[in-house]
Amino acid sequence: MKTRITELFGIKHPILCGGMHRLCVPKLCAAVSNAGGLGSLTASTYPAKDDFVKAIREVRKLTKKPFWCNVTMLPAVHLGEENYKNYFDAIIEENVPVVEISGMPVDRLANGEYIDRLLEADVKLVHKVGAVRHAQHAEKVGYSAVIAAGVEEGGHPLNENVATTVLTPRIAESVKIPVITTGGMATGRSLAAALCLGADGIMMASRFICTTECDVHPNVKQEIIRRQENETVLYGNTIGLQGRALLNDSIKKVIEIEDRKGGLQEILPHIAGTWGPDIWEKGNMNVGLIPVGQSIGLIKDVVSCKELLERIIKEAEEIINRVKTKL
Ligand SMILES: Cc1cc2nc3c(=O)[nH]c(=O)nc-3n(C[C@H](O)[C@H](O)[C@H](O)COP(=O)(O)O)c2cc1C
Structure with missing residues (x-):
């Protein structure tokens, strides 16, 4: 399944893992990437720059495939502007190919110094947004793609509370860069629906907790x-x-x-x-x-990342073909 997202990131499947503090560590990141998706290494898990750099290098030992790092710039008790600067320095120095940013857009950090440096270093920037105007801003300042994050999502959905089914087509008609949908995505039906809504791929987080490669206590799964x-x-x-x-x-x-x-x-x-x-x-x-x-309502088992991604693609393709034959 080729979309603008698979082309942009050089991945097999248009399925991305969203940032998850403490859970998106090298093992899960590499497992998603090795399965043909885009695995995430979430920076906030590593408050010290050295530890973050070590984790990036660990991902590279575990996979030769592309991955992305999540940098969350939301009000946080344990992180501030100095941490964000360290993360972006590390991302540039270690040639990380793609960054997912949530919260404050990176052009607002250090008077725009970091967005200039990231773009010069050819790092692809993706912003997670809950409103059309935020997607338009990201496009204007040079982001490569946006994530339309509906109110169904885990983490911090924007308090305008627009559902994925409305937010995705609204953003898709408002920007030219590729759109990834998140919030409520967990199955092949989700992927087929996201493509119909104008997205070029899906991002999931909760679903990836219930994979064999996510190291959390079995009670959680x-x-x-x-x-x-x-x-x-x-x-x-x-x-x-x-x-x-x-x-x-x-x-x-x-x-x-x-x-x-x-x-x-x-x-x-x-x-x-x-x-x-x-x-x-x-x-x-x-x-x-x-x-x-x-999306937890759609999660019914624990499987490997490979099995999960293959299942989602197969189911999405079957649904799309079924719909086509009905027309
Ligand atoms: C356990 C967990 C931790 C998360 N941590 C972060 C985070 O550190 N930064 C962030 O931008 N989003 C975080 N999120 C939000 C996800 O990246 C994603 O936007 C959202 O969960 C998508 O909805 P879904 O979980 O239903 O797929 C987290 C989500 C979960 C489930």
């Missing part, structure tokens, strides 16, 4: 399979950063605090689990915020 599409919630509007997370004890507490306008300091302890080993390594599903998307 089983809980994602057990839970359905109506078991995630939006939170964070009272602290200025909306997020979507799995419905659990911690998020219920967060919502209770937000309902009475309790404030950031009171909320922080309940969302802190995401940053520690309790959830991902120990499999305790009620001790913090677990950022997953509504």
